[in-house]
Structure formats: structure tokens, C-alpha cells
Amino acid sequence: MRHRFWSAAAALVLTPVLATSVAAGGKALSCYEQATVPAVYKTVHQQVLVQPASSYVVQKPAVYAYQNRRVLVQPERVSYRTSPAIYQTRQSRVQVQPASIGWEYRVVKGRKILCKVQHPAVYQTVSQRVLVQPASRVAVRQPAIYSTVRERVLVQPASSYRVQKPAVYRTVSRQVLVQPAQKVWQPVRVRGCRY
Secondary structure (H helix, E strand, O other), X not given: OHHHHHHHHHHOOOHHHHHHOOOOOOOEOOEEEEEEEOOEEEEEEEEEEEEOOEEEEEEEOOEEEEEEEEEEEEOOEEEEEEEOOEEEEEEEEEEEEXXXXXXXXXXXXXXXXXXXXXXXXXXXXXXXEEXXXXXXXXXXXXXXXXXXXXXXXXXXXXXXXXXXXXXXXXXXXXXXXXXXXXEEEEEEOOOOXXX
């Protein structure tokens, strides 16, 4: 409807110019007055870059922990101990002279006579050192000696990773001129003028 009005108004732009050349005082058939059609704007929404995309690196330090560890201080050892021989003194009765028969002179009633005589065996108690247990070499085992130490161990090595930050946009609104303001002639109702 507005476009139709503007077309009609534009067609009337030269009409008053022609009418001015006609002598005044005639009967007015139609009257027009000049009016201003305001400019036409529209709202445009547009995304504007507020902050460009960027990235940064995050460093993660190494992680350590403490733990107990069993360490060998002295290995197992074997030494030998020598046990001397054990002796014991024992006494035994041994025959020193066996029983025998011999001849010997005796004096009986003033007479010297030869007699056959039996001699018993002669015994004697003697001490003797007897080996009870021979010398020996005995192995003595000494167990290993351990100790516990507290040490710092690496649980997770140091690392890094990159964080990406997307660009930040903002939507802004602005007025855009669609059609500038213009002067047009539009019909008016006045007394003495038909319309």
C-alpha cells in the first residue's frame, strides 16, 4: 500500500509546477500539499568478534610418593667352627703276668727242699686315655641382614597439554537505512477544493 502511495505521489511532483503557469482565480479541482516521507530503517543483527580463538599450554608437574623398600645390608654367610676331639680317661685291669708253674727252693724244718710251685696271674689297674668323639668341623650359618629404607619414587612423570579457547562473538543490532526521507505531494481537503 505504501509503495502504491509513493508511486502516485512521485507522479504528482511536476503537477504543481504546471499549475503555477495557469492564471489564478480558476476553480480548483483538487489540491495537494508537500509532505516529507520519513526515511525507512530496518534493524540488522550482526555477529561481531569480541575475542579471537586462542590456546595456552598447561604444565602438570611430576607426582612423587614415598615408599619403604627392603634392602640387603649383609648377605648370608657360612662360617666353620672346629670342635676338638673329646677324650676320656678310663681305668682297666690288665694282666701283667700270666699264671705259671715253676720250681723254687724252700726251707722246711731246717731242710732245703725244691718244690714245684704254681704262681697265679698278676693283674694291675692301669689308666688309659680313650677317644670318645673325634675332632669335627661344624658349619655355622649366619642369615642375611636386611634393612628398610624410605625412598622417593616417581608416580607420574611431568606432562603438558594444550587448551583451545574458541573465539567469542557478540550479536549487535544496528539500524540500516533502507530508503532515505523524501518530499512528496499528497492530496488535502480544503474548502473550495474538490477532492
